[in-house]
Amino acid sequence: MSANPASATTDEPSGSGFRIPKVPFWAQIVAGLVLGVLLGWLTRSYDIEWLYTTLDKVGHIFVQLLKLAVAPLVFFAILVSITNLRKVNNAARLATRTLLWFMITSLIAVAIGLAIGLITNPGSGTGLTPKDGKLPEHAGSWLDFLTGIIPDNVITPFTELNVLQIVFMAAVAGIAALKLGEKAQPILTLSESILELLQKALWWVIRLAPLGTVGLIGYAIADYGWDLIGKYATFTADVYIGCALVMFGVYPLLLATVAKVSPLQFFKGAWPAIQLAFVSRSSVGTMPVTQKVTERLGVPKEYASFAVPFGATTKMDGCAAIYPALAAIFIAQIFDVQLGVGDYILIAFVSVIGSAATAGLTGATVMLTLTLSTLGLPLEGVGLLMAIDPILDMMRTATNVAGQALVPVIVSAREKILDHDAYNSASASPVDDFEVQDVEPERVAVAA
Secondary structure (H helix, E strand, O other): OOHHHHHHHOOOOOOOOOOOOOOOHHHHHHHHHHHHHHHHHHHHHHOOHHHHHHHHHHHHHHHHHHHHHHHHHHHHHHHHHHHHHHHOOOHHHHHHHHHHHHHHHHHHHHHHHHHHHHHHOOOOOOOOOHHHOOOOOOOOOHHHHHHOOOOOOOOHHHHOOOHHHHHHHHHHHHHHHHHHHHHHHHHHHHHHHHHHHHHHHHHHHHHOHHHHHHHHHHHHHHHHHHHHHHHOHHHHHHHHHHHHHHHHHHHHHHHHHHHOOOHHHHHHHHHHHHHHHHHHOOHHHHHHHHHHHHHHOOOOHHHHHHHHHHHHHHOOOHHHHHHHHHHHHHHHHHOOOOOOHHHHHHHHHHHHHOHHHOOOOOOOHHHHHHHHHHHOOOOOHHHHHHOOHHHHHHHHHHHHHHHHHHHHHHHHHHOOOOOHHHHHHOOOOHHHHHHHHHHHHHHHHHHO
16 A cells, blocks of 8 residues: 555655656657758858758767667567567468568559659759769679678678678578577577667667757758759659658558558557658667557567568668659659660569668668669769758658558558557657656665
8 A cells, every 4th residue: 555655756746846847759859850950051051160060970970879789789689580480370471471561562662653753754854964973882783682691701791781691690590599499598588688788778879869860950951952952852852752652641541441450540659760760761770669669559579579670671662662763763864764664663673672772771872773773774873862862861761660660560450469459559659658667667666
């Protein structure tokens, strides 16, 4: 009986009773966006060099902190997620259904991208010429994609952040652990502990997202300016409209008709991950939040711990479907190359099969060069889009992450393992709740 009053008193403010209200995480992100736009505009309008440098450094440090955790996080997340499948009934069926829905949604996304590109002709009237393009530093090819999966050694993929090779090694280690059975249990226990440690550290970085937002958005506005965006106005609008149609049109339709759940409730639950993805431009960096919101939406933890890491490295409707389709049409029009029906089919094929090349990091250059080389389009066209890429990447990554949360919900609903009560009650930000979970044991101890 004494526990209740004690626990209640811990919630009361001390002193005079004044307490600074806690600002929700989503509101902090929005405030960061607004402040970033304002500071970026001031920097460019009045040529404030120190502010320009500060915004650049703040945004760069935030992205570097996210990237710092990417290599070990991907390895241990994939390894643990594969071994967790042993706890799930019909694991092979779930994995197959997940991959199938990844492909279906990618096909729909690339079709929308192609349709928008053919209707709007984004390369016409830009004033850009082939001379404005330049070869990218790194280009992708099917041979590199296939042979590059297998690393030369176990160190280089981590030092050079080759996510595809890290995924390969993690998958091999996970499958081997499953085959070893009980003998591998000490390794699995260690891996789960390391994964929890990495996710804890990454949560701290994620809490810095509002500050990172100020730097990233502010620098983008200060560096690129509205004049440059004007040259790419149609293309930029196409990418944002295409992603919006997929995220707020196709996804809700699939939720309502296939999963038979409320689309609005999905976005209420998944919004923290979508919002963070827009700012961070990293599917892998957002992965802990994506997994948390997916579990809150009623997807079983054992299945979510497989589907979300798998999706964070391979499920890219924004970067690997909509964007390459529009970019190929844009570049073809700049270089005066006619694309036929066969070329559009090739774009769809590359989008579905080659999306793993994007690997959940910021930017989609490798995927774009893979698409252009398959179509025989000049790789110099990549240089035309590099200047505007960060602004496009925000919306692309938000779409990626929305899809990475969507597919586990659809599969769980179809397989009748979705917790509908949890789905219908999901709304709170997992970033805010994570801090509450940290404080809760202390309150229990005080009450006791």
